Amino acid sequence: MHALKSIHRLLAPGGLLLDIHPTDEPAGIYLGRGRSEHFIAWLEETDEYEEYRQADQAVAQAMSEGFYRLERRNLFWFTIHAASLPELELYLQQEWKDAILPPLAWRRLAQIQDSRQIPGEIRLRERIQLNALLPHG
Amino acid sequence: MIRVDPRANETRALRQSAGSFEGLRVLEIGAGDGRLTRRFARQAAHVVALEPDARRYQRRKLPSSWETHVQFLPLSLEDYLKNPLFAGERFDRVLLSWSL
Numbered sequence A: 001m002h003a004l005k006s007i008h009r010l011l012a013p014g015g016l017l018l019d020i021h022p023t024d025e026p027a028g029i030y031l032g033r034g035r036s037e038h039f040i041a042w043l044e045e046t047d048e049y050e051e052y053r054q055a056d057q058a059v060a061q062a063m064s065e066g067f068y069r070l071e072r073r074n075l076f077w078f079t080i081h082a083a084s085l086p087e088l089e090l091y092l093q094q095e096w097k098d099a100i101l102p103p104l105a106w107r108r109l110a111q112i113q114d115s116r117q118i119p120g121e122i123r124l125r126e127r128i129q130l131n132a133l134l135p136h137g
Numbered sequence B: 001m002i003r004v005d006p007r008a009n010e011t012r013a014l015r016q017s018a019g020s021f022e023g024l025r026v027l028e029i030g031a032g033d034g035r036l037t038r039r040f041a042r043q044a045a046h047v048v049a050l051e052p053d054a055r056r057y058q059r060r061k062l063p064s065s066w067e068t069h070v071q072f073l074p075l076s077l078e079d080y081l082k083n084p085l086f087a088g089e090r091f092d093r094v095l096l097s098w099s100l
Helices: A002-010 A050-064 A085-095 A103-116 B009-018 B054-058 B064-068 B077-082
Strands: A011-022 A028-033 A036-042 A068-082 A121-135 B025-029 B046-050 B070-073 B091-097
Touching: A002 A011, A002 A050, A002 B025, A002 B077, A002 B091, A011 A050, A011 A068, A011 B009, A028 A103, A036 A103, A050 A068, A050 A121, A068 A085, A068 B009, A085 A103, A085 A121, A121 B009, B046 B077, B064 B070
Parallel strands: A011 B091, B025 B046, B025 B091, B046 B070
Antiparallel strands: A011 A121, A028 A036, A028 A121, A068 A121
16 A cells, blocks of 8 residues: 555656556466366465455555546456476476465376376466556545 | 466556557566566656566566666665655656566
8 A cells, every 4th residue: 555655646647557466366277288278276375365465455445545546457367388387386486486386286287187198288377457547636 | 488478468458458658657666577568668758667676687688779768777666766866756657567
């Protein structure tokens, strides 16, 4: 909330704040090839996606206190594509330290690949919101 | 090889929400290695991109020709606001890039 108040002072007349952050919907891990996908597991987080709920609350508070009004909310899927689960795991260690690849993901992937002989890539899919906020005052 | 948002959904959402960045002054908070910055900086008149994480800041990748109008700073928003060099700066677009 403090950041949102500070940003308000930085906006020129007619300016726009664009806040991009994930929803608190868990990110899904899939085995994909072209348009075909098989669900593997939900990605876990050490704080169970609590920080994204707090971000939502900060935006809601900034609006209720009259700093901004919501011009538009856009939801979209943001995906990370990896050649393998180990590659995704390494990427997450570097870029998403709170993320936990559950042991179930490895077992499930092995089951799918053994039973269906499906080659493919690993996809991590997150639901992201983009809030376009117009400053009041 | 890791591919990040290969369908450019984020760029499309940004364009739908914010329209063109042509000729605008833009502040990006939490710019990382410049992944999103590269999507709009070419159009903008001036960009200040803040990234306080030293590891991500070191990995920033922007065309050297953009250095005339893109300022990539290893600062948090709080540090930027405290710095008298930047007092009075105003922006047409402020991007809170996965940073709230």
